[in-house]
Amino acid sequence: MRAIVLAAHGGPDALRLEERPAPSPSEGEIVVENQFCGVNFIDLYQRKGLYPVALPVVLGCEGAGRVVAVGAGVSGFRVGDRAVYLSTGGGYAEQTAVAAWRAAPLPAAIGADIAAASFLKGLTAEMLLRQVYPVARGAKALVYAAAGGVGTILTQWAALLGAEVIAVVGNDEKAAAARRLGAAHAIVRTKTESISAAVRDVTGGAGVDVVYDSVGAATFADSLDSLAPRGMMVSYGNASGPVPSIAPLELGRRGSLFLTRPSLFHYATPERFAGMASALFDLMESGRIRVDPPATFRLDEAGAAQAKLESASTMGSLALKP
Structure with missing residues:
Protein backbone atom coordinates (compact mmCIF):
# COMPACT_ATOMS: atom_id res chain seq x y z
CA MET A 1 0.00 0.00 0.00
CA LYS A 121 -11.45 18.08 15.87
CA GLY A 122 -15.01 17.37 16.97
CA LEU A 123 -13.86 15.08 19.77
CA THR A 124 -11.46 17.85 20.82
CA ALA A 125 -14.37 20.31 20.97
CA GLU A 126 -16.41 17.84 23.04
CA MET A 127 -13.50 17.41 25.43
CA LEU A 128 -12.96 21.16 25.79
CA LEU A 129 -16.61 22.13 26.27
CA ARG A 130 -18.02 19.19 28.22
CA GLN A 131 -15.07 17.84 30.20
CA VAL A 132 -12.13 20.26 30.57
CA TYR A 133 -14.34 23.28 31.33
CA PRO A 134 -18.06 22.40 31.21
CA VAL A 135 -19.60 25.46 29.60
CA ALA A 136 -22.90 26.64 31.07
CA ARG A 137 -25.45 29.07 29.66
CA GLY A 138 -24.24 32.64 30.05
CA ALA A 139 -20.54 31.77 30.25
CA LYS A 140 -18.17 34.05 28.36
CA ALA A 141 -15.73 32.06 26.23
CA LEU A 142 -12.77 33.35 24.21
CA VAL A 143 -12.12 31.06 21.22
CA TYR A 144 -8.95 31.43 19.15
CA ALA A 145 -8.78 30.38 15.48
CA ALA A 146 -12.56 30.33 15.45
CA ALA A 147 -12.71 29.82 11.68
CA GLY A 148 -10.25 26.91 11.69
CA GLY A 149 -10.86 23.18 11.88
CA VAL A 150 -11.42 22.86 15.62
CA GLY A 151 -12.61 26.45 15.95
CA THR A 152 -15.58 26.14 13.61
CA ILE A 153 -16.95 23.22 15.64
CA LEU A 154 -15.98 24.73 18.99
CA THR A 155 -17.69 28.04 18.22
CA GLN A 156 -20.94 26.41 17.10
CA TRP A 157 -21.04 23.99 20.03
CA ALA A 158 -20.26 26.66 22.62
CA ALA A 159 -23.02 28.87 21.21
CA LEU A 160 -25.46 25.94 21.34
CA LEU A 161 -24.61 25.52 25.02
CA GLY A 162 -25.56 29.16 25.59
CA ALA A 163 -22.10 30.67 25.85
CA GLU A 164 -21.30 34.20 24.74
CA VAL A 165 -18.49 33.42 22.30
CA ILE A 166 -15.78 35.96 21.56
CA ALA A 167 -13.92 34.75 18.48
CA VAL A 168 -10.31 35.61 17.65
CA VAL A 169 -9.51 35.35 13.94
CA GLY A 170 -6.94 36.50 11.39
CA ASN A 171 -8.97 38.62 8.97
CA ASP A 172 -12.36 40.15 8.23
CA GLU A 173 -13.53 37.18 6.13
CA LYS A 174 -12.88 34.83 9.03
CA ALA A 175 -14.59 37.27 11.42
CA ALA A 176 -17.74 37.17 9.30
CA ALA A 177 -17.55 33.36 9.22
CA ALA A 178 -17.19 33.19 13.01
CA ARG A 179 -20.27 35.36 13.49
CA ARG A 180 -22.26 33.11 11.15
CA LEU A 181 -21.20 30.17 13.32
CA GLY A 182 -22.64 31.82 16.42
CA ALA A 183 -19.92 34.07 17.81
CA ALA A 184 -21.34 37.16 19.52
CA HIS A 185 -18.14 39.13 18.89
CA ALA A 186 -15.12 38.73 16.62
CA ILE A 187 -11.66 40.19 17.21
CA VAL A 188 -9.31 40.42 14.22
CA ARG A 189 -5.77 39.90 15.50
CA THR A 190 -4.17 42.05 12.80
CA LYS A 191 -6.41 45.00 13.68
CA THR A 192 -5.79 45.18 17.42
CA GLU A 193 -2.64 45.78 19.42
CA SER A 194 -4.05 43.97 22.45
CA ILE A 195 -6.49 41.09 22.36
CA SER A 196 -7.02 41.34 26.10
CA ALA A 197 -7.92 45.04 25.82
CA ALA A 198 -10.44 44.20 23.11
CA VAL A 199 -11.87 41.43 25.30
CA ARG A 200 -12.18 43.80 28.26
CA ASP A 201 -13.94 46.27 25.99
CA VAL A 202 -16.64 43.83 24.82
CA THR A 203 -17.13 42.38 28.33
CA GLY A 204 -17.42 45.73 30.08
CA GLY A 205 -14.10 45.16 31.82
CA ALA A 206 -15.12 41.84 33.35
CA GLY A 207 -13.07 39.46 31.23
CA VAL A 208 -14.06 35.94 30.19
CA ASP A 209 -14.72 32.78 32.17
CA VAL A 210 -12.68 30.53 29.91
CA VAL A 211 -10.10 30.88 27.15
CA TYR A 212 -9.65 28.16 24.52
CA ASP A 213 -6.23 28.98 23.05
CA SER A 214 -4.78 26.87 20.24
CA VAL A 215 -2.23 29.47 19.13
CA GLY A 216 0.28 29.06 21.93
CA ALA A 217 3.31 31.24 22.61
CA ALA A 218 2.19 34.34 20.69
CA THR A 219 -1.10 34.72 22.57
CA PHE A 220 -0.49 33.13 25.98
CA ALA A 221 0.06 36.37 27.94
CA ASP A 222 -2.91 38.08 26.26
CA SER A 223 -5.07 35.06 27.03
CA LEU A 224 -4.24 35.18 30.73
CA ASP A 225 -4.94 38.92 30.77
CA SER A 226 -8.37 38.28 29.22
CA LEU A 227 -9.62 36.11 32.08
CA ALA A 228 -11.96 37.12 34.86
CA PRO A 229 -10.93 36.17 38.41
CA ARG A 230 -11.00 32.37 38.88
CA GLY A 231 -11.13 31.94 35.11
CA MET A 232 -9.83 28.89 33.26
CA MET A 233 -7.00 29.11 30.74
CA VAL A 234 -7.16 26.12 28.39
CA SER A 235 -4.01 25.91 26.25
CA TYR A 236 -4.61 23.14 23.73
CA GLY A 237 -2.33 23.98 20.80
CA ASN A 238 1.06 25.35 19.79
CA ALA A 239 0.48 26.85 16.33
CA SER A 240 2.92 29.69 17.13
CA GLY A 241 5.20 27.61 19.35
CA PRO A 242 5.01 26.13 22.86
CA VAL A 243 3.92 28.40 25.71
CA PRO A 244 6.48 29.54 28.31
CA SER A 245 6.53 28.22 31.84
CA ILE A 246 4.61 30.17 34.47
CA ALA A 247 4.89 30.08 38.25
CA PRO A 248 1.80 29.13 40.26
CA LEU A 249 2.17 32.36 42.23
CA GLU A 250 1.73 34.30 38.99
CA LEU A 251 -1.62 32.59 38.39
CA GLY A 252 -2.65 33.65 41.88
CA ARG A 253 -1.54 37.22 41.32
CA ARG A 254 -3.57 37.45 38.11
CA GLY A 255 -6.81 36.47 39.87
CA SER A 256 -6.56 32.90 41.20
CA LEU A 257 -6.59 31.58 37.65
CA PHE A 258 -6.69 27.95 36.55
CA LEU A 259 -4.41 26.63 33.80
CA THR A 260 -4.60 23.31 31.97
CA ARG A 261 -2.96 21.74 28.93
CA PRO A 262 -5.30 18.86 27.96
CA SER A 263 -4.56 16.04 25.54
CA LEU A 264 -7.43 14.36 23.73
CA PHE A 265 -5.75 10.99 24.20
Whole structure:
Protein backbone atom coordinates (compact mmCIF):
# COMPACT_ATOMS: atom_id res chain seq x y z
CA MET A 1 0.00 0.00 0.00
CA ARG A 2 1.03 3.64 -0.36
CA ALA A 3 1.81 5.67 2.77
CA ILE A 4 3.38 8.99 3.71
CA VAL A 5 6.50 8.37 5.79
CA LEU A 6 8.48 10.78 7.95
CA ALA A 7 12.09 9.54 8.27
CA ALA A 8 13.64 12.73 9.71
CA HIS A 9 12.24 15.87 11.29
CA GLY A 10 11.98 18.89 9.03
CA GLY A 11 9.70 20.94 6.83
CA PRO A 12 6.81 19.76 4.67
CA ASP A 13 9.30 18.34 2.14
CA ALA A 14 10.42 15.81 4.77
CA LEU A 15 7.27 13.80 4.01
CA ARG A 16 7.85 10.99 1.51
CA LEU A 17 5.46 8.73 -0.36
CA GLU A 18 6.52 5.08 0.03
CA GLU A 19 5.22 1.58 -0.57
CA ARG A 20 4.62 -0.30 2.69
CA PRO A 21 3.09 -3.67 3.58
CA ALA A 22 -0.64 -3.48 4.19
CA PRO A 23 -1.43 -3.87 7.91
CA SER A 24 -3.00 -6.94 9.49
CA PRO A 25 -5.19 -6.46 12.56
CA SER A 26 -3.90 -7.55 15.94
CA GLU A 27 -6.31 -8.69 18.63
CA GLY A 28 -8.84 -5.92 19.32
CA GLU A 29 -8.03 -4.05 16.10
CA ILE A 30 -9.72 -3.34 12.80
CA VAL A 31 -8.15 -2.30 9.51
CA VAL A 32 -9.80 0.60 7.68
CA GLU A 33 -9.29 1.26 3.98
CA ASN A 34 -9.11 5.04 4.07
CA GLN A 35 -11.28 7.02 1.71
CA PHE A 36 -10.02 10.21 3.36
CA CYS A 37 -7.43 11.06 6.02
CA GLY A 38 -7.59 14.17 8.20
CA VAL A 39 -4.73 16.69 8.41
CA ASN A 40 -4.14 18.22 11.85
CA PHE A 41 -1.70 20.40 13.74
CA ILE A 42 -0.57 17.39 15.77
CA ASP A 43 0.85 16.02 12.50
CA LEU A 44 2.89 19.21 12.07
CA TYR A 45 4.14 19.08 15.66
CA GLN A 46 5.30 15.49 15.14
CA ARG A 47 6.96 16.37 11.84
CA LYS A 48 8.90 19.18 13.50
CA GLY A 49 9.87 17.13 16.55
CA LEU A 50 7.85 19.16 19.05
CA TYR A 51 5.88 16.00 19.86
CA PRO A 52 8.41 13.14 19.94
CA VAL A 53 7.68 10.06 17.83
CA ALA A 54 9.90 7.14 16.90
CA LEU A 55 11.18 7.51 13.32
CA PRO A 56 10.46 6.46 10.65
CA VAL A 57 6.73 6.91 11.16
CA VAL A 58 3.51 7.20 9.18
CA LEU A 59 1.76 10.33 10.44
CA GLY A 60 -1.99 10.91 10.66
CA CYS A 61 -4.42 10.62 13.58
CA GLU A 62 -7.84 10.36 11.94
CA GLY A 63 -9.45 8.84 8.90
CA ALA A 64 -12.63 7.36 7.50
CA GLY A 65 -13.48 4.58 5.10
CA ARG A 66 -14.55 0.94 5.10
CA VAL A 67 -13.47 -1.90 7.36
CA VAL A 68 -11.45 -4.48 5.38
CA ALA A 69 -10.26 -6.72 8.23
CA VAL A 70 -11.34 -7.45 11.80
CA GLY A 71 -9.06 -8.81 14.51
CA ALA A 72 -9.85 -11.36 17.18
CA GLY A 73 -12.06 -10.16 20.01
CA VAL A 74 -13.77 -7.39 18.02
CA SER A 75 -17.56 -7.49 18.16
CA GLY A 76 -18.67 -4.04 17.03
CA PHE A 77 -17.48 -4.09 13.40
CA ARG A 78 -17.74 -6.33 10.36
CA VAL A 79 -15.92 -6.24 7.04
CA GLY A 80 -17.64 -3.69 4.80
CA ASP A 81 -18.82 -1.39 7.60
CA ARG A 82 -18.24 2.34 7.24
CA ALA A 83 -16.03 3.59 10.06
CA VAL A 84 -14.21 6.67 11.29
CA TYR A 85 -11.34 6.51 13.76
CA LEU A 86 -8.92 8.31 16.04
CA SER A 87 -5.38 6.94 16.22
CA THR A 88 -1.92 7.77 17.49
CA GLY A 89 -0.51 7.55 13.95
CA GLY A 90 -0.73 5.68 10.68
CA GLY A 91 -3.52 7.70 9.08
CA TYR A 92 -1.62 9.03 6.06
CA ALA A 93 -1.96 5.72 4.23
CA GLU A 94 -4.28 3.68 2.06
CA GLN A 95 -5.03 1.41 5.02
CA THR A 96 -4.73 1.88 8.79
CA ALA A 97 -4.88 -0.59 11.66
CA VAL A 98 -6.53 0.93 14.72
CA ALA A 99 -7.85 -0.24 18.08
CA ALA A 100 -11.54 -0.98 17.57
CA TRP A 101 -12.53 1.02 20.65
CA ARG A 102 -11.03 4.12 18.98
CA ALA A 103 -13.31 3.72 15.97
CA ALA A 104 -16.98 4.54 15.53
CA PRO A 105 -19.59 3.42 13.00
CA LEU A 106 -20.02 6.23 10.49
CA PRO A 107 -23.64 7.42 10.18
CA ALA A 108 -25.07 7.25 6.66
CA ALA A 109 -25.84 10.98 6.67
CA ILE A 110 -22.19 11.97 7.17
CA GLY A 111 -19.77 11.76 4.24
CA ALA A 112 -16.40 10.09 4.67
CA ASP A 113 -14.59 13.30 3.69
CA ILE A 114 -16.36 15.35 6.35
CA ALA A 115 -15.94 12.62 8.97
CA ALA A 116 -12.23 12.15 8.29
CA ALA A 117 -11.55 15.87 8.55
CA SER A 118 -13.71 16.57 11.60
CA PHE A 119 -13.57 13.55 13.92
CA LEU A 120 -10.45 14.42 15.90
CA LYS A 121 -11.45 18.08 15.87
CA GLY A 122 -15.01 17.37 16.97
CA LEU A 123 -13.86 15.08 19.77
CA THR A 124 -11.46 17.85 20.82
CA ALA A 125 -14.37 20.31 20.97
CA GLU A 126 -16.41 17.84 23.04
CA MET A 127 -13.50 17.41 25.43
CA LEU A 128 -12.96 21.16 25.79
CA LEU A 129 -16.61 22.13 26.27
CA ARG A 130 -18.02 19.19 28.22
CA GLN A 131 -15.07 17.84 30.20
CA VAL A 132 -12.13 20.26 30.57
CA TYR A 133 -14.34 23.28 31.33
CA PRO A 134 -18.06 22.40 31.21
CA VAL A 135 -19.60 25.46 29.60
CA ALA A 136 -22.90 26.64 31.07
CA ARG A 137 -25.45 29.07 29.66
CA GLY A 138 -24.24 32.64 30.05
CA ALA A 139 -20.54 31.77 30.25
CA LYS A 140 -18.17 34.05 28.36
CA ALA A 141 -15.73 32.06 26.23
CA LEU A 142 -12.77 33.35 24.21
CA VAL A 143 -12.12 31.06 21.22
CA TYR A 144 -8.95 31.43 19.15
CA ALA A 145 -8.78 30.38 15.48
CA ALA A 146 -12.56 30.33 15.45
CA ALA A 147 -12.71 29.82 11.68
CA GLY A 148 -10.25 26.91 11.69
CA GLY A 149 -10.86 23.18 11.88
CA VAL A 150 -11.42 22.86 15.62
CA GLY A 151 -12.61 26.45 15.95
CA THR A 152 -15.58 26.14 13.61
CA ILE A 153 -16.95 23.22 15.64
CA LEU A 154 -15.98 24.73 18.99
CA THR A 155 -17.69 28.04 18.22
CA GLN A 156 -20.94 26.41 17.10
CA TRP A 157 -21.04 23.99 20.03
CA ALA A 158 -20.26 26.66 22.62
CA ALA A 159 -23.02 28.87 21.21
CA LEU A 160 -25.46 25.94 21.34
CA LEU A 161 -24.61 25.52 25.02
CA GLY A 162 -25.56 29.16 25.59
CA ALA A 163 -22.10 30.67 25.85
CA GLU A 164 -21.30 34.20 24.74
CA VAL A 165 -18.49 33.42 22.30
CA ILE A 166 -15.78 35.96 21.56
CA ALA A 167 -13.92 34.75 18.48
CA VAL A 168 -10.31 35.61 17.65
CA VAL A 169 -9.51 35.35 13.94
CA GLY A 170 -6.94 36.50 11.39
CA ASN A 171 -8.97 38.62 8.97
CA ASP A 172 -12.36 40.15 8.23
CA GLU A 173 -13.53 37.18 6.13
CA LYS A 174 -12.88 34.83 9.03
CA ALA A 175 -14.59 37.27 11.42
CA ALA A 176 -17.74 37.17 9.30
CA ALA A 177 -17.55 33.36 9.22
CA ALA A 178 -17.19 33.19 13.01
CA ARG A 179 -20.27 35.36 13.49
CA ARG A 180 -22.26 33.11 11.15
CA LEU A 181 -21.20 30.17 13.32
CA GLY A 182 -22.64 31.82 16.42
CA ALA A 183 -19.92 34.07 17.81
CA ALA A 184 -21.34 37.16 19.52
CA HIS A 185 -18.14 39.13 18.89
CA ALA A 186 -15.12 38.73 16.62
CA ILE A 187 -11.66 40.19 17.21
CA VAL A 188 -9.31 40.42 14.22
CA ARG A 189 -5.77 39.90 15.50
CA THR A 190 -4.17 42.05 12.80
CA LYS A 191 -6.41 45.00 13.68
CA THR A 192 -5.79 45.18 17.42
CA GLU A 193 -2.64 45.78 19.42
CA SER A 194 -4.05 43.97 22.45
CA ILE A 195 -6.49 41.09 22.36
CA SER A 196 -7.02 41.34 26.10
CA ALA A 197 -7.92 45.04 25.82
CA ALA A 198 -10.44 44.20 23.11
CA VAL A 199 -11.87 41.43 25.30
CA ARG A 200 -12.18 43.80 28.26
CA ASP A 201 -13.94 46.27 25.99
CA VAL A 202 -16.64 43.83 24.82
CA THR A 203 -17.13 42.38 28.33
CA GLY A 204 -17.42 45.73 30.08
CA GLY A 205 -14.10 45.16 31.82
CA ALA A 206 -15.12 41.84 33.35
CA GLY A 207 -13.07 39.46 31.23
CA VAL A 208 -14.06 35.94 30.19
CA ASP A 209 -14.72 32.78 32.17
CA VAL A 210 -12.68 30.53 29.91
CA VAL A 211 -10.10 30.88 27.15
CA TYR A 212 -9.65 28.16 24.52
CA ASP A 213 -6.23 28.98 23.05
CA SER A 214 -4.78 26.87 20.24
CA VAL A 215 -2.23 29.47 19.13
CA GLY A 216 0.28 29.06 21.93
CA ALA A 217 3.31 31.24 22.61
CA ALA A 218 2.19 34.34 20.69
CA THR A 219 -1.10 34.72 22.57
CA PHE A 220 -0.49 33.13 25.98
CA ALA A 221 0.06 36.37 27.94
CA ASP A 222 -2.91 38.08 26.26
CA SER A 223 -5.07 35.06 27.03
CA LEU A 224 -4.24 35.18 30.73
CA ASP A 225 -4.94 38.92 30.77
CA SER A 226 -8.37 38.28 29.22
CA LEU A 227 -9.62 36.11 32.08
CA ALA A 228 -11.96 37.12 34.86
CA PRO A 229 -10.93 36.17 38.41
CA ARG A 230 -11.00 32.37 38.88
CA GLY A 231 -11.13 31.94 35.11
CA MET A 232 -9.83 28.89 33.26
CA MET A 233 -7.00 29.11 30.74
CA VAL A 234 -7.16 26.12 28.39
CA SER A 235 -4.01 25.91 26.25
CA TYR A 236 -4.61 23.14 23.73
CA GLY A 237 -2.33 23.98 20.80
CA ASN A 238 1.06 25.35 19.79
CA ALA A 239 0.48 26.85 16.33
CA SER A 240 2.92 29.69 17.13
CA GLY A 241 5.20 27.61 19.35
CA PRO A 242 5.01 26.13 22.86
CA VAL A 243 3.92 28.40 25.71
CA PRO A 244 6.48 29.54 28.31
CA SER A 245 6.53 28.22 31.84
CA ILE A 246 4.61 30.17 34.47
CA ALA A 247 4.89 30.08 38.25
CA PRO A 248 1.80 29.13 40.26
CA LEU A 249 2.17 32.36 42.23
CA GLU A 250 1.73 34.30 38.99
CA LEU A 251 -1.62 32.59 38.39
CA GLY A 252 -2.65 33.65 41.88
CA ARG A 253 -1.54 37.22 41.32
CA ARG A 254 -3.57 37.45 38.11
CA GLY A 255 -6.81 36.47 39.87
CA SER A 256 -6.56 32.90 41.20
CA LEU A 257 -6.59 31.58 37.65
CA PHE A 258 -6.69 27.95 36.55
CA LEU A 259 -4.41 26.63 33.80
CA THR A 260 -4.60 23.31 31.97
CA ARG A 261 -2.96 21.74 28.93
CA PRO A 262 -5.30 18.86 27.96
CA SER A 263 -4.56 16.04 25.54
CA LEU A 264 -7.43 14.36 23.73
CA PHE A 265 -5.75 10.99 24.20
CA HIS A 266 -6.08 11.38 28.00
CA TYR A 267 -9.80 12.18 27.75
CA ALA A 268 -10.95 9.91 24.91
CA THR A 269 -10.57 6.75 27.01
CA PRO A 270 -12.23 3.39 26.35
CA GLU A 271 -14.91 4.31 28.89
CA ARG A 272 -15.66 7.72 27.36
CA PHE A 273 -14.94 7.36 23.66
CA ALA A 274 -18.30 6.04 22.44
CA GLY A 275 -20.23 8.72 24.34
CA MET A 276 -18.00 11.48 22.98
CA ALA A 277 -18.46 10.27 19.39
CA SER A 278 -22.21 9.91 19.86
CA ALA A 279 -22.55 13.46 21.19
CA LEU A 280 -20.67 14.81 18.17
CA PHE A 281 -22.57 12.80 15.57
CA ASP A 282 -25.95 13.66 17.12
CA LEU A 283 -25.24 17.36 16.60
CA MET A 284 -23.87 16.85 13.09
CA GLU A 285 -26.74 14.62 11.92
CA SER A 286 -29.35 17.03 13.28
CA GLY A 287 -27.70 19.98 11.52
CA ARG A 288 -27.08 21.85 14.75
CA ILE A 289 -23.37 21.68 14.00
CA ARG A 290 -22.45 22.19 10.37
CA VAL A 291 -19.12 21.04 8.98
CA ASP A 292 -18.26 22.03 5.42
CA PRO A 293 -16.47 19.59 3.11
CA PRO A 294 -12.70 19.87 3.58
CA ALA A 295 -10.18 21.18 1.10
CA THR A 296 -8.83 17.93 -0.33
CA PHE A 297 -5.32 16.98 -1.45
CA ARG A 298 -3.97 13.79 -2.98
CA LEU A 299 -2.01 11.52 -0.62
CA ASP A 300 1.25 12.46 -2.36
CA GLU A 301 0.43 16.13 -1.67
CA ALA A 302 0.62 15.68 2.12
CA GLY A 303 3.48 18.18 2.35
CA ALA A 304 1.49 20.81 0.47
CA ALA A 305 -1.52 20.17 2.71
CA GLN A 306 0.58 20.65 5.85
CA ALA A 307 2.14 23.82 4.42
CA LYS A 308 -1.36 25.14 3.71
CA LEU A 309 -2.46 24.41 7.28
CA GLU A 310 0.68 26.03 8.68
CA SER A 311 0.11 29.19 6.63
CA ALA A 312 -2.98 30.08 8.73
CA SER A 313 -4.80 30.89 5.48
CA THR A 314 -7.31 28.05 5.75
CA MET A 315 -10.92 28.13 6.79
CA GLY A 316 -12.34 24.84 7.98
CA SER A 317 -10.46 21.56 7.58
CA LEU A 318 -8.09 19.76 5.22
CA ALA A 319 -8.02 16.12 4.14
CA LEU A 320 -5.95 13.73 2.05
CA LYS A 321 -7.51 11.33 -0.45
CA PRO A 322 -5.43 8.16 -0.93
